[in-house]
Amino acid sequence: xxxxxxxxxxxxxxxxxxxxxxxxxxxxxxxxxxxxxxxxxxxxxxxxxxxxxxxxxxxxxxxxxxxxxxxxxxxxxxxxxxxxxxxxxxxxxxxxxxxxxxxxxxxxxxxxxxxxxxxxxxxxxxxxxxxxxxxxxxxxxxxxxxxxxxxxxxxxxxxxxxxxxxxxxxxxxxxxxxxxxxxxxxxxxxxxxxxxxxxxxxxxxxxxxxxxxxxxxxxxxxxxxxxxxxxxxxxxxxxxxxxxxxxxxxxxxxxxxxxxxxxxxxxxxxxxxxxxxxxxxxxxxxxxxxxxxxxxxxxxxxx
Numbered sequence: 001x002x003x004x005x006x007x008x009x010x011x012x013x014x015x016x017x018x019x020x021x022x023x024x025x026x027x028x029x030x031x032x033x034x035x036x037x038x039x040x041x042x043x044x045x046x047x048x049x050x051x052x053x054x055x056x057x058x059x060x061x062x063x064x065x066x067x068x069x070x071x072x073x074x075x076x077x078x079x080x081x082x083x084x085x086x087x088x089x090x091x092x093x094x095x096x097x098x099x100x101x102x103x104x105x106x107x108x109x110x111x112x113x114x115x116x117x118x119x120x121x122x123x124x125x126x127x128x129x130x131x132x133x134x135x136x137x138x139x140x141x142x143x144x145x146x147x148x149x150x151x152x153x154x155x156x157x158x159x160x161x162x163x164x165x166x167x168x169x170x171x172x173x174x175x176x177x178x179x180x181x182x183x184x185x186x187x188x189x190x191x192x193x194x195x196x197x198x199x200x201x202x203x204x205x206x207x208x209x210x211x212x213x214x215x216x217x218x219x220x221x222x223x224x225x226x227x228x229x230x231x232x233x234x235x236x237x238x239x240x241x242x243x244x245x246x247x248x249x250x251x252x253x254x255x256x257x258x259x260x261x262x263x264x265x266x267x268x269x270x271x272x273x274x275x276x277x278x279x280x281x282x283x284x285x286x287x288x289x290x291x292x293x294x295x296x297x298x299x300x301x302x303x
Contacts, residue, residue: 039065039110042122047106048086052132052202054093058085058108058122065110070121071098072105081111093131094151100198103128133192133202140208145190146175152199153192159204160188182237183214183291216286218296220265224282224303229273231301233284235266241287242270245298246280253287 043059058067069080069087078097080087092098107121136147136156147156155172160181169180170193178188189204221234233242241255252275260267272282283298 038117039063039112039119041120042067042107042109044123045069045106045108045125047125047127047129049132052134053088053090054129054131056087056089056106056108060085061110063110064113066113068109068111068118070107070109073099073102090131093129098129100129100131100196130198130200132200133194135202135205136190136192138190138205138208140178140210143178143210143212144175145178145188145208147190147205149174150192150202152194152196153202154195155193157191157193157201158188159191160186162186178210178212179214181212181214183212183289183293186210186212212291214292216288216292216294219284219286219299222284222299222301224272224276224301226276226278226303229271229276231270231272231282231284233268233270233299235268235286236264237286238266239268239286242268242284243287244270244272244275244282244284244301246275246277246282248277248280250275 040062043061045056045058048055048057056069058069061067067082067085067087069082071078071080080089080092089098093100098104103126105124105126107124109119109121111118131152133152134150136150136153138145138147140146145158150156155170156174156176158169158171158176158181160167160169162182162184167182169176176190178186181188187207187209189207191204192202194201216239217236219233219235222231224231231244238259238261240257241253242257244252244254254270254272256270258269260269282301284301285296285298286292286294288294
């Protein structure tokens with residue numbers, strides 16, 4: 001009886017050892033398979049800016065792997081799985097899942113086709129992002145430019161040429177009357193703009209060319225310093241020439257002007273020493289031409 005008990009105990013030990021060894025072998029085989037089947041380490045990742053879109057792109061994997069992009073900022077991690085090595089992340093910024101202006105540490109790893117095994121992440125890059133606004137889709141009819149609201153835009157800039165100079169006006173509206181521009185043959189484009197520095201001004205819209213007839217508003221004020229003979233005009237617009245008239249019937253075209261811009265008003269300065277006479281009263285108005293019409297009364301010059 002004692003012999004049988006000893007033999008039975010030995011058998012149990014042998015069976016237990018055999019099972020343990022078998023499990024160890026199985027585990028070793030599984031680990032070996034995982035090591036052999038695990039994708040290689042991810043390679044380089046880069047950022048690509050294309051128009052209004054932002055992409056991240058990984059180096060091509062050697063095997064039939066998918067790609068897992070990792071974004072880390074302020075301890076927060078976001079993962080994006082992609083079957084393509086190029087991932088469009090533009091909408092993630094519009095939705096707020098990724099944040100503009102923040103530094104992100106970006107890397108990529110390869111994942112097997114079953115989505116189970118992932119390799120180590122490759123070399124990290126650090127990048128921050130800004131979004132370029134879309135160009136407005138502008139149309140012109142009856143002297144009025146119109147366009148649809150552009151996502152992210154707070155206002156729109158109208159660029160136009162005056163001679164060799166490029167000038168601009170801004171509006172928050174979705175339309176603009178060309179008659180607000182200085183009169184003449186004008187080429188005009190519109191861009192989308194934002195008050196947020198993380199949104200970049202768009203490319204110009206389609207260019208339009210039109211003949212503009214402009215009504216010049218009257219000056220806000222006019223003051224003549226009798227000592228210096230400098231006439232200072234307050235105007236809502238910058239004009240290229242003025243006409244000064246006196247109570248004796250004199251009319252003088254002044255084209256040599258100096259300008260300052262302050263608080264939404266143009267200060268236009270002209271030296272009247274060549275025409276000033278003590279005791280004479282003066283009026284002043286913008287000089288008109290075939291494209292720039294003036295129909296208001298002249299502005300009285302105070303002293």
